[in-house]
Amino acid sequence: MLTNDLRKSIIKDLKDKKLSIKEISEKYGVHRNTVGNINSELSNSQYDNSIYCKTTRTSKINKEYQKAIKNFCLENLNCYVYKDNLVEWAKKLCETLNIDFLDLVNYSPDKIVLYPPHTDRRLLLATIRRIRNYTYISKNYLDTYQKFQQTNYCGYKNISYESFYLCAKKYWIDIDFNGLNLGEIIDNTAKK
Structure with missing residues (x-):
């Protein structure tokens, strides 16, 4: 289960940009899709009017x-x-x-x-x-x-x-x- 502390640690590593999504997922023992989803949420929160998903027009x-x-x-x-x-x-x-x-x-x-x-x-x-x-x-x-x-x-x-x-x-x-x-x-x- 993804705890708040674990989520914060993943976000910190994503912001540092020293490790790939795969490396972060291995480091914390979570699925890489989970890390990818957090990364997407992080990106979307940083860019005004730029929220993206597959159906975005x-x-x-x-x-x-x-x-x-x-x-x-x-x-x-x-x-x-x-x-x-x-x-x-x-x-x-x-x-x-x-x-x-x-x-x-x-x-x-x-x-x-x-x-x-x-x-x-x-x-x-x-x-x-x-x-x-x-x-x-x-x-x-x-x-x-x-x-x-x-x-x-x-x-x-x-x-x-x-x-x-x-x-x-x-x-x-x-x-x-x-x-x-x-x-x-x-x-x-x-x-x-």
């Missing part, structure tokens, strides 16, 4: 926070979304990442319907596949969040990572193609 996050995150992403992620011209968007990413867009014409991903329909799917999907290795979400979100905190962007350095992720992912490369997000398109294509 972006609309529940402070509008000023959303605006700050959007502007930061557009300035720092170099992943601008050209909704009306996806090839231009892909070219911009290639330019940012120093990848030759014209070298990608030999790729031929098929069976993918893109919006708008006139978009050259070979060029676009090939570009996406290449740039995913450099900029996909799992690699850069934490770094970007840490940069957001370090610069104290608009004075909002205390926004939680979860809230940052929920807002920032809209300005990343998770574009919706006929209901599929970018990762699903790439993964589905790879399986065919």
Whole structure:
């Protein structure tokens, strides 16, 4: 059973950030999910308007926070979304990442319907596949969040990572193609 004293000790270790959740759970003989839950509660209590759970929607996050995150992403992620011209968007990413867009014409991903329909799917999907290795979400979100905190962007350095992720992912490369997000398109294509 989790006593108040044990809970306080776990919180102290979590705040010190010297031990991982797994190490803390082993130290006190409690399940790591218990430590993880305490860590979540701790994080949520420290960040105003940033309470997160799996069902949290972006609309529940402070509008000023959303605006700050959007502007930061557009300035720092170099992943601008050209909704009306996806090839231009892909070219911009290639330019940012120093990848030759014209070298990608030999790729031929098929069976993918893109919006708008006139978009050259070979060029676009090939570009996406290449740039995913450099900029996909799992690699850069934490770094970007840490940069957001370090610069104290608009004075909002205390926004939680979860809230940052929920807002920032809209300005990343998770574009919706006929209901599929970018990762699903790439993964589905790879399986065919």
